[in-house]
Amino acid sequence: MKTMREDDIKAKVQRCWMRGDVCRAALGHEDFFPWYISLGKPSSKQMLDDFPTVQDWVKNIQAFARKKKLDLQWHTINHRVLGTQQLPSTMTLSTPEQAARLVGQVQALRQWLTLYQLSMKQHPDLQPWLLKHPLKVLALGDVWHHILALCAWMQSHPKPSIYMRQVDVVGVDSKFIEQHKKVLSSLWDLILPDSAVDKQCLGVSGFARRYGFLDKPTMLRVRPLDEGIRLLHGDDGDQDVALTAHAFTKIHADLLVMVKRVVIVENEINYLTFPNMNNTLLIFGSGYGFEALKRAKWLHDCSLYYWGDLDTHGFSILNQLKAIFPHTQSFLMDKKTLMKHQYAWGIEPKQEKKDLTYLSPKEMEVYDDLRYNRLTNKLRLEQERITYADVLHIVRVLMK
Numbered sequence: 570m571k572t573m574r575e576d577d578i579k580a581k582v583q584r585c586w587m588r589g590d591v592c593r594a595a596l597g598h599e600d601f602f603p604w605y606i607s608l609g610k611p612s613s614k615q616m617l618d619d620f621p622t623v624q625d626w627v628k629n630i631q632a633f634a635r636k637k638k639l640d641l642q643w644h645t646i647n648h649r650v651l652g653t654q655q656l657p658s659t660m661t662l663s664t665p666e667q668a669a670r671l672v673g674q675v676q677a678l679r680q681w682l683t684l685y686q687l688s689m690k691q692h693p694d695l696q697p698w699l700l701k702h703p704l705k706v707l708a709l710g711d712v713w714h715h716i717l718a719l720c721a722w723m724q725s726h727p728k729p730s731i732y733m734r735q736v737d738v739v740g741v742d743s744k745f746i747e748q749h750k751k752v753l754s755s756l757w758d759l760i761l762p763d764s765a766v767d768k769q770c771l772g773v774s775g776f777a778r779r780y781g782f783l784d785k786p787t788m789l790r791v792r793p794l795d796e797g798i799r800l801l802h803g804d805d806g807d808q809d810v811a812l813t814a815h816a817f818t819k820i821h822a823d824l825l826v827m828v829k830r831v832v833i834v835e836n837e838i839n840y841l842t843f844p845n846m847n848n849t850l851l852i853f854g855s856g857y858g859f860e861a862l863k864r865a866k867w868l869h870d871c872s873l874y875y876w877g878d879l880d881t882h883g884f885s886i887l888n889q890l891k892a893i894f895p896h897t898q899s900f901l902m903d904k905k906t907l908m909k910h911q912y913a914w915g916i917e918p919k920q921e922k923k924d925l926t927y928l929s930p931k932e933m934e935v936y937d938d939l940r941y942n943r944l945t946n947k948l949r950l951e952q953e954r955i956t957y958a959d960v961l962h963i964v965r966v967l968m969k
Contacts, residue, residue, distance in 0.1 A: 572609040572626055575633045578660065581606065583672045591674070592681045592703035595665040604662040610646075617650055630657045637671060677707055684713050691717050694760045705752065715741050716749065716756070723757055727765035728781030750776045786813040787861045790853040794846040798827050809841075814861030830872045830967070833890070835883070836953045839876070844964045856886055863893050873897045874967060879907050879950035881921035884928060884936040891927035900963050901955055904935050909959075910950055917949035 573581075585591055593599040608630065611623050634641045634657075642659040662668045669678040684706050688695050699706060709716060718738050723729075729736075734743040746753065750773050757780055758766060770779035777784035788811050793800060800810045800820075820828075829848035834840050840853040852862075854877070862868060873894050877883035879902055891897045922940050925933065938944055 572611055573606065573630075573660075574626070575629065578606060578633075579672060582662070582668050585668065586672050586674055587704065589701070589703040591665045591668045592678065592685075592707075593700055594668075595678060595682060596685065596700075598700055602662065602664055602668075604668065605642075606660045606662065608657050608660060610644075610656055610658065613648060616648055616654070620651065623656075627657060630660070634660060637667075639667065639671075680710055681707055684710060688713075688717060692720050692756075692760055695720070695756060698755055698759055709749075709752065712745075712749075715745065716752065719746070719753060720756055720760055723765075723780065724760055727761055730781060730783060732783045732785075733777065754779070786815065788813060789817045789861050790840070791817070792840065792843070792851040792853075794832070794843065794849040794851050795827065796845070798824060798848075798850065800824070814864060817861060818865045818867075820865075820867070825867050825870075828871055830874065831868060832874045832967075833876070834952070835877045835886070836951070838953055839960070842957070844961055846964055846968055854886075859890055859893055862890075868894060869896070875899050876901050876952055878952050879935070879939075880917040880948070881936065881939050882917070883952075884925060884932060884939070885921045885923075887932065888925035888927045895927065899929075899932055900967065901952065901959060902935065903931065904938070906955060906959065907935065907938075907944075907948075907950055910955055913950060913954035914945065915949045915951060915954075917947045920947055 582591075590599050590601070594602055611626070616623050631641065633639075640661040640663070641657045642661065643655050644658040646654050646656060648654055662671070666675065666678065669675050681703055685699055685703075688699055688706075706713060715738070719736070719741060722736065722738050732743070733746045736743070736746065754776060761780070765781065767779050767781070770776075776782075790809065790811050791800065792807070792809050800808050800812075827848055828850050830846065831850050831852060832843070832846070833852045833854045834843060835854040835856065837853065840851060843851050854875075873896060875887050875890055875897050876899065877886050883902065887897070887899055887902070917939075920940055925936060928936060939948055942948070
């Protein structure tokens with residue numbers, strides 16, 4: 570059997586510290602102190618073949634226990650050749666403080682107790698999170714008083730309907746809130762009433778709306794490809810307009826009568842150079858995330874086309890769009906286009922591998938070629954590498 574050495578014991582206690590067990594035990598929420606750490610024992614053969622090494626192990630364990638003021642328990646064995654021998658069997662850590670001292674965390678343990686007591690005094694509802702994440706509290710020790718102050722402010726101002734920049738807490742600005750969204754979200758979910766939390770808004774992107782802050786408006790960049798469609802009055806030039814998502818959903822009915830097609834592209838140069846098309850609006854896409862488009866119900870009444878990169882993420886973005894608008898059709902994302910531009914193939918650093926349920930059979934076939942690396946490893950054809958002649962050709966096809 571393997572025997573425990575000084576480094577093994579420290580590593581075992583360090584793992585316990587990293588799990589937060591020592592911090593919880595210091596509050597009486599873990600019941601494993603006194604902690605008896607079994608030291609193992611050498612086999613009879615080991616003792617016979619290499620008795621000096623066994624003796625060194627015993628001396629080292631004794632010296633370690635003496636230095637750290639730890640108790641050792643011994644057991645007696647009767648070896649058929651070596652006779653009666655006393656070997657250390659168990660080392661005892663009597664308290665969480667002893668464990669913390671062993672791994673150099675005495676100050677951290679004291680800080681944890683201080684932060685826990687302060688938190689419980691101000692916000693007892695935080696106890697479940699505090700006990701689950703003591704090391705996260707310690708990592709934020711220098712700013713924890715700001716975290717607690719924000720919790721108090723939110724309790725006094727549920728659903729504040731202001732921008733985060735307007736939060737009036739000493740030492741806190743919008744950048745601080747941005748940097749600590751994840752932990753604040755966990756804490757606010759515990760201390761705020763259900764009526765003050767919009768649980769449909771998830772993740773970092775939904776943080777502001779989840780807690781009733783004003784969120785900076787999502788902007789959409791739009792170009793009419795038909796000179797007859799005028800988004801701005803009194804401008805006879807090429808219109809490239811940024812609209813809020815709300816404004817996009819409310820495009821005037823007189824304009825919508827003229828819009829028969831909407832094309833979405835993901836590359837800015839392709840957006841700027843896309844050829845004219847009758848009755849068509851062009852949208853500069855933003856990768857994943859179609860919440861702004863989702864609210865534009867009028868898109869269901871248009872032909873909707875999407876052009877993204879010919880790689881696994883391009884098809885994943887297409888899949889997300891088709892989940893909202895099933896009638897979406899892709900273009901220049903087919904096998905023929907891929908093979909024609911073999912000279913321009915590149916590498917996709919990190920591929921998407923998940924199943925995509927909204928693609929058409931032909932789209933799925935190309936996606937499978939890419940994710941399973943059937944043509945070459947991590948294949949990617951960026952949309953800007955497709956020849957402009959092919960773009961002109963597909964525009965003629967789409968207008969038929």
